[in-house]
Amino acid sequence: MDSERETYRPQPDFGTPPSPAERAGAASVTVIIDGREVSVAPGTTVMRAAALSGGSIPKLCATDSVKQFGSCRLCLVEIDGMRGTPASCTTLVSEGMKVHTQTKKLEKLRRGVMELYISDHPLDCLTCSANNDCELQDQAAAVGLRDVRYGYEGANNLAQPMDISNPYFDFDPSKCIVCSRCVRACDEVQGTLALTIESRGFDSKVSAGLTSDSFLSSECVSCGACVQACPTATLQEKAVKEIGKPERAVVTTCAYCGVGCTFRAETRGEDVVRMVPWKDGKANRGHSCVKGRFAWGYAQHQERILSPMIRSSIDEPWQEVSWEEAIAHTASELKRISAKYGRNALGGITSSRCTNEETFLVQKLIRAGFGTNNVDTCARVCHSPTGYGLKTTFGTSAGTQDFDSVEDSDVILVIGANPTDGHPVFASRMKRRLRQGAKLIVIDPRRTDLVRSPHISADYHLPLRPGTNVAVLTALAHVIVTEGLADEAFVRERCDWEEYRHWAEFVSLDRNSPEFLEPVTGVPAADLRGAARLFATGGNGAIYYGLGVTEHSQGSSTVMAIANLAMATGNIGRRGVGVNPLRGQNNVQGACDMGSFPHELSGYRHVSDAGARALFEAEWGVRIDPEPGLRIPNMLDAATDGLFKAIYIQGEDILQSDPDTKHVAAGLAAMECVIVQDLFLNETANYAHVFLPGSTFLEKNGTFTNAERRIQPVRKVMEPKNGYEDWQITQLLAQAMGLDWAYTHPREIMDEIARLTPTFAGVSFARLDAEGSLQWPVNEAAPDGSPIMHIDGFVRGKGKFVVTDYVPTDERTGPRFPLLLTTGRILSQYNVGAQTRRTANVVWHEEDLLEIHPTDAENRGIKSGDWVRLASRSGETTLRATVTDRVAPGVVYTTFHHPATQANVVTTDYSDWATNCPEYKVTAVQITPSNGPTDWQEEYEAQAARSRRIKGHEGAMEPAE
Amino acid sequence: MSAHTTEKLVYMANQIARHVTHDPDPVSMIADHIHAFWSPRMKADVFAVLDGPEGAALDPVARAALDRLAAHAS
Numbered sequence A: 001m002d003s004e005r006e007t008y009r010p011q012p013d014f015g016t017p018p019s020p021a022e023r024a025g026a027a028s029v030t031v032i033i034d035g036r037e038v039s040v041a042p043g044t045t046v047m048r049a050a051a052l053s054g055g056s057i058p059k060l061c062a063t064d065s066v067k068q069f070g071s072c073r074l075c076l077v078e079i080d081g082m083r084g085t086p087a088s089c090t091t092l093v094s095e096g097m098k099v100h101t102q103t104k105k106l107e108k109l110r111r112g113v114m115e116l117y118i119s120d121h122p123l124d125c126l127t128c129s130a131n132n133d134c135e136l137q138d139q140a141a142a143v144g145l146r147d148v149r150y151g152y153e154g155a156n157n158l159a160q161p162m163d164i165s166n167p168y169f170d171f172d173p174s175k176c177i178v179c180s181r182c183v184r185a186c187d188e189v190q191g192t193l194a195l196t197i198e199s200r201g202f203d204s205k206v207s208a209g210l211t212s213d214s215f216l217s218s219e220c221v222s223c224g225a226c227v228q229a230c231p232t233a234t235l236q237e238k239a240v241k242e243i244g245k246p247e248r249a250v251v252t253t254c255a256y257c258g259v260g261c262t263f264r265a266e267t268r269g270e271d272v273v274r275m276v277p278w279k280d281g282k283a284n285r286g287h288s289c290v291k292g293r294f295a296w297g298y299a300q301h302q303e304r305i306l307s308p309m310i311r312s313s314i315d316e317p318w319q320e321v322s323w324e325e326a327i328a329h330t331a332s333e334l335k336r337i338s339a340k341y342g343r344n345a346l347g348g349i350t351s352s353r354c355t356n357e358e359t360f361l362v363q364k365l366i367r368a369g370f371g372t373n374n375v376d377t378c379a380r381v382c383h384s385p386t387g388y389g390l391k392t393t394f395g396t397s398a399g400t401q402d403f404d405s406v407e408d409s410d411v412i413l414v415i416g417a418n419p420t421d422g423h424p425v426f427a428s429r430m431k432r433r434l435r436q437g438a439k440l441i442v443i444d445p446r447r448t449d450l451v452r453s454p455h456i457s458a459d460y461h462l463p464l465r466p467g468t469n470v471a472v473l474t475a476l477a478h479v480i481v482t483e484g485l486a487d488e489a490f491v492r493e494r495c496d497w498e499e500y501r502h503w504a505e506f507v508s509l510d511r512n513s514p515e516f517l518e519p520v521t522g523v524p525a526a527d528l529r530g531a532a533r534l535f536a537t538g539g540n541g542a543i544y545y546g547l548g549v550t551e552h553s554q555g556s557s558t559v560m561a562i563a564n565l566a567m568a569t570g571n572i573g574r575r576g577v578g579v580n581p582l583r584g585q586n587n588v589q590g591a592c593d594m595g596s597f598p599h600e601l602s603g604y605r606h607v608s609d610a611g612a613r614a615l616f617e618a619e620w621g622v623r624i625d626p627e628p629g630l631r632i633p634n635m636l637d638a639a640t641d642g643l644f645k646a647i648y649i650q651g652e653d654i655l656q657s658d659p660d661t662k663h664v665a666a667g668l669a670a671m672e673c674v675i676v677q678d679l680f681l682n683e684t685a686n687y688a689h690v691f692l693p694g695s696t697f698l699e700k701n702g703t704f705t706n707a708e709r710r711i712q713p714v715r716k717v718m719e720p721k722n723g724y725e726d727w728q729i730t731q732l733l734a735q736a737m738g739l740d741w742a743y744t745h746p747r748e749i750m751d752e753i754a755r756l757t758p759t760f761a762g763v764s765f766a767r768l769d770a771e772g773s774l775q776w777p778v779n780e781a782a783p784d785g786s787p788i789m790h791i792d793g794f795v796r797g798k799g800k801f802v803v804t805d806y807v808p809t810d811e812r813t814g815p816r817f818p819l820l821l822t823t824g825r826i827l828s829q830y831n832v833g834a835q836t837r838r839t840a841n842v843v844w845h846e847e848d849l850l851e852i853h854p855t856d857a858e859n860r861g862i863k864s865g866d867w868v869r870l871a872s873r874s875g876e877t878t879l880r881a882t883v884t885d886r887v888a889p890g891v892v893y894t895t896f897h898h899p900a901t902q903a904n905v906v907t908t909d910y911s912d913w914a915t916n917c918p919e920y921k922v923t924a925v926q927i928t929p930s931n932g933p934t935d936w937q938e939e940y941e942a943q944a945a946r947s948r949r950i951k952g953h954e955g956a957m958e959p960a961e
Numbered sequence B: 001m002s003a004h005t006t007e008k009l010v011y012m013a014n015q016i017a018r019h020v021t022h023d024p025d026p027v028s029m030i031a032d033h034i035h036a037f038w039s040p041r042m043k044a045d046v047f048a049v050l051d052g053p054e055g056a057a058l059d060p061v062a063r064a065a066l067d068r069l070a071a072h073a074s
C-alpha cells in the first residue's frame, strides 16, 4: 500500500477554473508562452494556459477553485501587440497570442507589489504554522523579494485578536492579505455567503458577517472551503498548528454520506493532520462539508473499543478476551445454535457504512456459511422503496444521473430531501446551478434551508401534509396530462403506450385534480398547478428525492409516481434530467448492490433465479436456498416467537436506527447470541453477547459506491487500532466455521464480485486506481462505466407506467394525537450520530430539538427551550422544544441523532407496503409540557450503563453516552 | 406462533392488496409479490391461519392470492 501513499505536495493549482470548453474536453487555441507552443481550450486564461504547460506565473488572489478577481496585480505578463502589463488571471488566450511571463520589467513590478504585501504582514515566518506551506512566502521567494523599503513601522494591521471560536480552524486577521479568496470560496463553492470584506482600502478586512460575529456564531457551516482557499496562515486548521505540516498524502473516500466526496488524507507519522477534498474527485470536485473534512477524530476517541469482548448474558459485565478466543467462542455458539434450532434460526445484517468488499463477505458468510438467506441491511430502513420502485419502472435499482448532470438542469424538483443538511456538497453544486438561474420546486412539509437562502428562492414551495406525497405527485401528473403538457412523443418511443394510457386516464380523473386534493394535501391548488406547468415546460427537469419520499407506507408508490412524472415529461436519458435518490449513508448504494437483501444476490438477481444461483453455487461450492430469507423486522418477530436465535450485525445500530425501539429490544433480548461488530459500544450492543471491535475507514482498503453509482477506492491511511480490518474479522469467523476463505487483500474480493455480478464485470482495483472511480454498470457494453443511464432505452426495455393511487396511511391523527411528527437530520451530525457525537461537531447540535409552530406551541403553553413530552400510540419521550414557523401548524419535526432522545420510541411499526421500509416520516403525536426525561428514558439509561460495564474497567469507564 | 405475528402478516397482505387495486390483475400481482419477498416461514404461517378467525380479516383479493399460493405450495 505504500505505493498508493505519496509524499505530501499540495495539489497543483492552475490559478483559474477550467473553462466550459476545457471541461468538455476541447483544445483548439494555440498560444506561445515564453517560446513554448501550448494548445488549450477556448476561454482559458493566460495564467491557466501557462500552468497547464508546466509554467508558473506568480499569483496571490487567483486559485482554481474560484472565479478570478484580478486584485493583487502580481500575475502581470507582457503580450506582444498589447499595451501595458495585463493580469494573466483575467486575460483570455487568443489564437497565436505570444506571452512573456518572466521579463526584467515584470520582475520589478512584481517585486513592488510583493513589497507592499509583506510590509503589512507579520514576519514571523519561521515560527508560523504555515511555514513552508504558505503561498505568500512562496511567491515572495518566486519574485525574488529580499528587502522591504517601507520599513515595518507606522500604521499596519498587525496584532489583531484571533478568532478561535470554530472548533476546527482559526482566523488570524493579522496575517490576512485581503485577497478575498475565502469570500469567493464561501460564495461560489459553498454557497453560504457567510464572509464579506468590510470597509475599503488599507482598513479592509475579512469578516464573518456582522462585526460582532465570530465564525461560530455566524452563518458559517464550517465546510472549510475558505480555509482551503486561503494562501496564508490566516485561515488554518487547528490540527496543522498542533501536529505540524503533513508529510504524506493518500487519496480516499469519505465514510459519512452518500455524496461520496474524495479526500487526500494528509498525514504526519501516524497522525492525520487534515483531510483536504481532492480536486479530481468527480463527486465533489474539490469541495467537502464539515463532517468529511473535520469530523474524523472519532477514530481516536477514548470510548472506541479495541479489544474483543464476550459475556454469557447481557446482565453480566463484558469480559475482554483475545481475538482467538472471541472468534472460537462465536463460531462455536453459531454452530451450537444452528444444530439445535436449524440454520434458519441464524441471520445477519450488513452495513451501509462498511466497504463493498466487507458487505459482500458478510452476505457470503450468511448464505454460504450459515446456509440461510436471512441477511438484510439498514438500507431497508431508508431506501428499499427506491430499489423496488425504480426496478419496476426503469429496470435498475439506482439513480439515473451523475452529480455533474445538475449543471445542465433548468428546473430542479426536490421532494422529501433536505440536501443542504443531508447531502451538503451536492447541495452546494445544486445551489451554484440555481444561482445561475435554474428554477426550483421544493415539496416538503418543512421550509428547508434550500427554500430560502442567499441568492436562492424556490419558485414553488409546496408544504404538504406529511404522508400525502403520492397525492401531490398524482395531482402534478393530473395537471400535466389534462393540460396537454406531457411529452407524448417520448412516451410513444420509449415507454409502453398502453400502460401510459391507462395511467393517464387514471391521473386525469377529477378526484386527482389539485383542487379536489387540496383539503387532503394542504397544498394550494394554484401553486400546485404552477409547479406542474413549470416542471413540464421549463426545459431539462431533474428530480432529487430523499428519505422524505421513501420512509412512508407509500414509499414504493411515491418512487414509482416520481418515475412516472419523469417519463411523462420526457426527462430521462440525457444530462440535466433524471430521477435521483439522495442516499443517506456512504455505502447504502453499495450495500444494496452487493446482495444484502434476503431475496437478492449481488446485482439485484432474485434468489429464485436458477441461472444466477448456479454461478454462485459453482464459485462457492455450496447450495443457495432458492427461497427469500427474513427481513430485519421479520427476524425480530421470529425472535420474539422463539424461532430466531443468533444474529451477526456488522456496523449498524439497529436498536437506535430501526423503528419501534421496544420491539427491536424485545427481539434482541430473545436471542441467544447477538454479535455486534462496531467501533463503539452502540445501543444494540447493550443486548449483545459478543462484541468484535471494528475498524474505521482510515484503517482499511476497499471501495464505497455513492448515490451516483460511483465506485470509489477507500485506502488505508493508518494501521487498524483494533488489529484487523472488518473484512478480515468476517474472514476469521468464516474460517472458524469451517469455510476455506483465504483472501489476502480486498482486491481479490472485488475480483470475485466482478466474476459473479454482470454490472460489475469490468471493475477491478487496478482500473479504479487508473480511473479514480467508475460508475456501474461497467461491462462490455459500457467499458468505462455509465454516468447516465437509460440513454437509448430503459434497462427493462420499455419504461413502465404504474398507477399509484393515494392510500392514506393507517397512522391517523385524532383527538388524543392531533399533531403529525416528521423526522430528519441536520448537517453537523450523521445518522444515529455514533461518530459525529464523538467529535467537536457537538458544538452545533448538542441535543435533538422538537420544532413546533407558534400557534400549536401557544395553545399548549410551550416556549422555546421548554422540556416537552412527545407521545404517540407506541411510546413517549421528552426533549426540548423550539418554536418556529418552518413547520406548518399541525406538524412537528425532530432529528434522531442522540440516543437519549430515543425519537424512535415514538415512531410506529407501520411500513411501506412493498418493502416494509418503516414509516418514520409520519407519526400522530401529542405534545405537552414536561419536567424532564421519562421513566423509560431513565430506565433505558440505567440499563445501558449496566450493560456497558467491562470487567477490570469498573469505575474507570464512564457509560458511553 | 404468536397471534401478534400472524396478525401482522394478515395486515401486510391486506396492505399490499390496498395498494394494487389499479393493477390489471391484482390477484397475480399480490401472489407474485408475496412469493418473491416473503420467507418460506412467513408464507407457511399465513397459510396456516387462512381458514381460522385471523384469516377472516383478509381482504378478498389478498385471500384469493394467498389461496392460489397455498394451493401451489401443497
Ligand code: SF4
Binding pocket: A175, A176, A177, A178, A179, A180, A181, A182, A183, A206, A229, A230, A231, A232, A234, A235
Ligand atoms: S483570510 Fe486568507 S483568503 Fe481570506 S482574504 Fe485573508 S488571506 Fe485571503
Ligand code: SF4
Binding pocket: A182, A185, A186, A190, A192, A193, A194, A195, A219, A220, A221, A222, A223, A224, A225, A226, A227
Ligand atoms: S467554512 Fe465554509 S461556510 Fe464557513 S466561512 Fe468558510 S467557506 Fe464559508
Ligand code: SF4
Binding pocket: A254, A255, A256, A257, A258, A259, A260, A261, A284, A288, A289, A290, A291, A292, A293, A423, A424, A425, A426
Ligand atoms: S458531503 Fe458527505 S461525503 Fe462529502 S464530506 Fe460531507 S459527509 Fe462526506
Ligand code: FES
Binding pocket: A058, A059, A060, A061, A062, A069, A070, A071, A072, A073, A074, A075, A087, A088, A089, A090
Ligand atoms: S493573481 Fe491575477 S491579479 Fe491576483
